[in-house]
Amino acid sequence: MIQRIAVVAVALLLFLIEPNFAFLSPLTFDQTLYYFVPRFLVVFLIFLATYQSKKRAMYIGLFFGILYDIFYVDVIGLYAFLYPGAIFLASTIMGYIKPNMMVTATIALVIVTLLETAIYGFYSFISITDMPWQLFVQERLLPTLAMNFLFIILTAIIFVYLINAKLVRNEMNTV
Amino acid sequence: MPQFFANKKLIVLLVGIIFLVAIISYTLSNRTNPSFAEGAVKDTVGFGQGIMAKPANFISGILDDIDALLSTYEENKRLKAQLDDFALVRVQLDEVKMENERLAALIDKEESLLQYDPVYATVIARNPDQWEEKIIVNKGARQGIEKNMAVMTADGLIGKVVVVTPSTAEIELLFSNNPNYRISAKAKGDKDVFGLIEGFDAERSEMLMKRIDSSFKVEPGQKVVSSGLGGIFPQGLLIGEITEIGTDDYGLTQMAYVKPAANFALLDQVVIAKRKMTQINGSDGDGSMNDLTHPEEAEGEAQ
Numbered sequence: 227m228i229q230r231i232a233v234v235a236v237a238l239l240l241f242l243i244e245p246n247f248a249f250l251s252p253l254t255f256d257q258t259l260y261y262f263v264p265r266f267l268v269v270f271l272i273f274l275a276t277y278q279s280k281k282r283a284m285y286i287g288l289f290f291g292i293l294y295d296i297f298y299v300d301v302i303g304l305y306a307f308l309y310p311g312a313i314f315l316a317s318t319i320m321g322y323i324k325p326n327m328m329v330t331a332t333i334a335l336v337i338v339t340l341l342e343t344a345i346y347g348f349y350s351f352i353s354i355t356d357m358p359w360q361l362f363v364q365e366r367l368l369p370t371l372a373m374n375f376l377f378i379i380l381t382a383i384i385f386v387y388l389i390n391a392k393l394v395r396n397e398m399n400t401v
Numbered sequence: 402m403p404q405f406f407a408n409k410k411l412i413v414l415l416v417g418i419i420f421l422v423a424i425i426s427y428t429l430s431n432r433t434n435p436s437f438a439e440g441a442v443k444d445t446v447g448f449g450q451g452i453m454a455k456p457a458n459f460i461s462g463i464l465d466d467i468d469a470l471l472s473t474y475e476e477n478k479r480l481k482a483q484l485d486d487f488a489l490v491r492v493q494l495d496e497v498k499m500e501n502e503r504l505a506a507l508i509d510k511e512e513s514l515l516q517y518d519p520v521y522a523t524v525i526a527r528n529p530d531q532w533e534e535k536i537i538v539n540k541g542a543r544q545g546i547e548k549n550m551a552v553m554t555a556d557g558l559i560g561k562v563v564v565v566t567p568s569t570a571e572i573e574l575l576f577s578n579n580p581n582y583r584i585s586a587k588a589k590g591d592k593d594v595f596g597l598i599e600g601f602d603a604e605r606s607e608m609l610m611k612r613i614d615s616s617f618k619v620e621p622g623q624k625v626v627s628s629g630l631g632g633i634f635p636q637g638l639l640i641g642e643i644t645e646i647g648t649d650d651y652g653l654t655q656m657a658y659v660k661p662a663a664n665f666a667l668l669d670q671v672v673i674a675k676r677k678m679t680q681i682n683g684s685d686g687d688g689s690m691n692d693l694t695h696p697e698e699a700e701g702e703a704q
Contacts (some may be wrong), residue, residue, distance in 0.1 A: 246457035
């Protein structure tokens with residue numbers, strides 16, 4: 227029970243922390259703006275789906291997706307669809323391979339890439355942005371991946387410990 | 402076919418997708434007026450966000466301070482050079498102000514487009530996906546914020562209010578590429594030249610000032626300020642500086658690239674300008690295509 231509350235609390239914390247990282251972005255190097263988009267919540271939920279329950283991760287994803295839509299985007303349904311979709315995709319891939327921390331981290335990065343691309347596609351479609359694909363990859367996708375990669379490295383062990391302490395011990399033994 | 406309907410999961414998925422597309426298209430077409438439930442959620446999340454934003458604001462404040470400290474020496478040199486001028490200009494300004502007051506009293510003119518009430522607000526969140534350049538501040542309808550008000554920092558104009566809930570407001574920054582986002586502006590020179598700020602060039606990181614009458618001459622280096630003729634913004638808020646002149650899409654009017662004066666990174670404190678003169682909905686306002694074809698509202702822009 228305590229663990230369940232802890233999981234939801236961490237999800238809430240990450241949801242509230244994300245925009246604080248967005249404050250520091252975009253950063254300017256050599257006259258170019260680089261955008262770092264925090265996707266911490268999705269990364270956490272992918273870990274949750276892998277190490278605990280896919281269904282719960284998707285419900286939490288749906289809930290925070292709707293909050294995200296209402297508070298930031300004003301297009302209800304965008305993140306509410308993409309968050310659970312991303313988690314579903316991740317855990318489907320996980321079904322075919324035996325998950326460990328490295329694999330989960332890699333899959334999480336792949337999913338973040340797909341998520342960013344899907345959102346780029348959506349915003350291009352409703353013509354909020356006219357950023358060319360090349361610039362998108364250079365100025366948004368790569369910095370975003372770098373940031374989230376750093377985040378995963380720093381927190382993966384904490385996540386897995388929080389979600390399922392026993393597994394960590396197992397994994398540590400195998401390494 | 403019966404097999405298809407037997408697959409319950411698939412049906413649920415399809416219905417879900419149709420439902421989502423319906424909601425998306427509904428909210429896309431009706432974006433600016435939040436419903437009561439949306440407003441409540443926004444205020445609740447905004448409250449949590451406001452608490453979480455405190456440490457972030459603190460850190461960005463420190464970063465600002467460090468930045469200021471590093472450039473102190475050069476700034477000091479520059480400012481010293483300006484100081485002599487300053488005293489002179491100050492005296493002149495006082496003189497002109499007094500004269501202006503006297504003349505305004507003479508013709509019973511109480512309010513001018515220049516005047517506004519500042520409302521100070523703290524930024525509590527910035528859309529993490531950073532596609533739409535929006536920030537959310539902790540002042541809302543209760544503090545008298547209304548849609549379309551001008552928002553600035555000490556350096557210059559940064560955007561305008563697009564959504565208001567009772568205790569938060571959403572600000573769309575000048576970065577926006579939204580075609581309905583226009584600001585009536587003028588380039589300061591010997592003679593003021595009017596145009597509209599619309600659109601943003603992502604590759605140059607500069608704004609586009611369009612619809613400048615081609616019979617007027619504009620030059621790089623001229624300052625661009627808000628004209629106040631769009632109906633909602635006060636007059637004279639600094640927007641930026643012209644860097645290059647070009648021709649508009651159809652070759653009928655001129656277009657200028659404007660380098661924004663304000664710094665958009667590390668925004669934490671903003672000022673919302675509530676203009677004192679009566680507000681009307683013109684090109685700074687709803688900015689719908691209809692408004693601009695109304696001659697009585699677009700008059701100021703066309704000149």
